[in-house]
Amino acid sequence: MSTPARLEDNLGFACTDLQCRLGxxxxxxxxxxxxxxxxxxxxxxQLAVESSRFAAVLARLGVAPGARVFxxxxxxxxxxxAFLGGLKARAVMGPLFxxxxxxxxxxxxxxxxxxxLLTRQSLxxxxxRIRDRLPDLRxxxxxxxxxxxxxxxxxxxxxxxxxxxxxxxxPTSPDTPSILHYTSGSTGKPxxxxxxxxxxxxxxxxxxxxxxxxxxxxxxxxxxxxxxxxTSYGIIGPWAVGATQVHYGGNFDAGAWMxxxxxxxxxxxxxxxxxxxxxxxxxxxxxxxxxxxxxRCAASVGEPLNPEITFWARRTLGKEIHDSWFQxxxxxxxxxxxxxxxxxxxxxxxVVDGVEAxxxxxxxxxxxxGQQGRLCLRRGxxxxxxxxxxxPEVFASRFHGEYYDSGDMAVRDAxxxxxxxxxxxxxxNTSGHLVGPFEIESVLMELSEVAEAAAVSAPDPxxxxxxxxxxxxRPGRSPSRELESRMRLHVANRVSSIASPQDVVFVASxxxxxxxxxxxxxxxxxxxxxxxxxxxxxxxxxxxDLGDRxxxx
Ligand code: ATP
Ligand code: MG
Numbered sequence: 001m002s003t004p005a006r007l008e009d010n011l012g013f014a015c016t017d018l019q020c021r022l023g024x025x026x027x028x029x030x031x032x033x034x035x036x037x038x039x040x041x042x043x044x045x046q047l048a049v050e051s052s053r054f055a056a057v058l059a060r061l062g063v064a065p066g067a068r069v070f071x072x073x074x075x076x077x078x079x080x081x082a083f084l085g086g087l088k089a090r091a092v093m094g095p096l097f098x099x100x101x102x103x104x105x106x107x108x109x110x111x112x113x114x115x116x117l118l119t120r121q122s123l124x125x126x127x128x129r130i131r132d133r134l135p136d137l138r139x140x141x142x143x144x145x146x147x148x149x150x151x152x153x154x155x156x157x158x159x160x161x162x163x164x165x166x167x168x169x170x171p172t173s174p175d176t177p178s179i180l181h182y183t184s185g186s187t188g189k190p191x192x193x194x195x196x197x198x199x200x201x202x203x204x205x206x207x208x209x210x211x212x213x214x215x216x217x218x219x220x221x222x223x224x225x226x227x228x229x230x231t232s233y234g235i236i237g238p239w240a241v242g243a244t245q246v247h248y249g250g251n252f253d254a255g256a257w258m259x260x261x262x263x264x265x266x267x268x269x270x271x272x273x274x275x276x277x278x279x280x281x282x283x284x285x286x287x288x289x290x291x292x293x294x295x296r297c298a299a300s301v302g303e304p305l306n307p308e309i310t311f312w313a314r315r316t317l318g319k320e321i322h323d324s325w326f327q328x329x330x331x332x333x334x335x336x337x338x339x340x341x342x343x344x345x346x347x348x349x350x351v352v353d354g355v356e357a358x359x360x361x362x363x364x365x366x367x368x369x370g371q372q373g374r375l376c377l378r379r380g381x382x383x384x385x386x387x388x389x390x391x392p393e394v395f396a397s398r399f400h401g402e403y404y405d406s407g408d409m410a411v412r413d414a415x416x417x418x419x420x421x422x423x424x425x426x427x428x429n430t431s432g433h434l435v436g437p438f439e440i441e442s443v444l445m446e447l448s449e450v451a452e453a454a455a456v457s458a459p460d461p462x463x464x465x466x467x468x469x470x471x472x473x474r475p476g477r478s479p480s481r482e483l484e485s486r487m488r489l490h491v492a493n494r495v496s497s498i499a500s501p502q503d504v505v506f507v508a509s510x511x512x513x514x515x516x517x518x519x520x521x522x523x524x525x526x527x528x529x530x531x532x533x534x535x536x537x538x539x540x541x542x543x544x545d546l547g548d549r550x551x552x553x
Pocket of ligand 2: 183327407
């Protein structure tokens with residue numbers, strides 16, 4: 001029996017009109033900080049009106065519920081308005097990183113049969129090059145064209161001016177498709193992960209309990225909407241609880257970020273280890289005398305949080321960092337540290353309410369505390385993905401009976417804290433032992449010369465696999481044989497002699513995808529001189545990119 005459709009279950013409605021009905025019409029929903037210092041505020045009332053206009057635009061263009069609408073833009077106010085408007089119209093919204101190349105774009109728009117793309121003129125060339133291979137793409141909307149350029153290349157603002165704000169949102173049942181995210185492709189070809197409107201309770205619950213964000217708080221999520229964190233917690237969660245969100249359209253810059261935390265009096269900040277590692281490289285003077293009294297805590301997601309980052313944040317910022325674990329497929333945080341739970345540095349924390357996480361062996365049997373195995377979740381949490389678009393066989397392969405297999409390896413301790421070991425594909429099988437890259441990388445970061453490190457496996461005739469580490473040094477430090485030996489010894493002492501790297505490769509930067517994750521498969525392929533595989537989601541410009549760096553607003 002399907003659950004009845006309700007208005008407040010529509011994600012777009014819950015973030016806007018519902019907030020107005022709760023008396024927040026004139027409360028600030030978004031403080032938009034542009035790259036050149038401009039600052040614009042949007043109230044919940046304005047978000048409600050503007051998003052309804054966009055819903056009306058889609059209706060006028062003949063976009064039916066369930067049709068796919070994509071947004072390929074850097075962080076701009078229009079992204080948020082269109083995203084919410086599309087959800088109100090029950091279109092399936094697909095956010096894309098603005099700096100995707102032709103192939104990445106073709107893969108995603110083609111696979112999803114997108115009918116509308118919202119973008120801007122500087123990105124149009126890219127779309128035009130692949131347009132003839134996208135027969136379903138009926139309309140391109142441009143946020144920076146005053147007038148329509150062709151019958152199918154239209155001005156967003158002109159359409160918005162002509163649209164009515166009286167769009168009536170239809171009651172929406174929880175199983176209605178909502179968002180389509182292509183996973184970042186850290187391990188392979190990106191898959192279209194389809195979510196539903198019924199995800200709302202998971203997202204709202206974790207926004208409140210894990211991030212500790214409620215009405216009136218100032219929240220800053222640094223993720224781009226092209227990544228699940230940027231939609232679940234950079235759009236939906238905070239607005240559905242009535243918080244004010246800071247959104248910054250500029251590039252990563254340590255000084256600018258610290259100034260935002262200070263001047264905007266951010267209460268809760270949600271970011272990623274890659275950004276934190278970049279902040280750690282800065283001189284301590286950047287942080288001295290900062291007024292961060294408003295900041296209650298920071299949270300981290302996307303990659304394991306090395307204990308060194310936790311110690312640095314305590315020392316330098318005087319703040320605790322709460323790690324959180326989730327995936328595109330889970331739609332919301334599943335395991336996390338949170339207010340009221342003591343942090344064990346290096347642990348992801350405990351499972352959130354309403355979720356059951358277990359560690360299973362490769363035969364699907366539960367493992368006792370202290371043993372590493374596959375991190376699995378009992379199916380049925382609200383924000384569980386509905387399907388991998390067009391790939392039912394891959395979807396089915398991720399479930400073993402009642403359990404969804406995350407593809408990550410972890411350990412649960414006797415007190416219920418979860419410790420990340422590595423992705424199943426990244427775990428190194430050496431001399432008869434399974435060694436997780438995270439542990440090796442974290443201990444290497446304890447050496448003052450090391451800014452960051454990535455451990456990967458390579459075939460070895462004796463050990464089956466050997467450990468190879470790629471290391472980035474801090475500014476001013478240089479590679480040497482002596483340092484290499486010290487690294488080997490340190491890993492042997494702190495982890496085990498089996499985990500000690502056979503090869504150390506010094507590099508200026510590590511390859512990352514657009515959500516900032518280190519791409520170990522690319523390092524492995526490079527080391528072995530093999531094909532690097534699908535690189536469509538790889539950031540090639542600069543390490544630590546969390547948003548759009550190439551295209552300035
Ligand atoms: P693909 O599945 O296409 O390879 P992806 O897994 O990188 O892409 P995401 O869904 O963005 O795409 O990433 C989720 C993964 O990120 C998790 O499965 C885990 O490996 C890693 N991750 C996320 N949060 C944490 C965390 N707190 N600690 C350790 N790893 C994390
Ligand atoms: Mg994944």
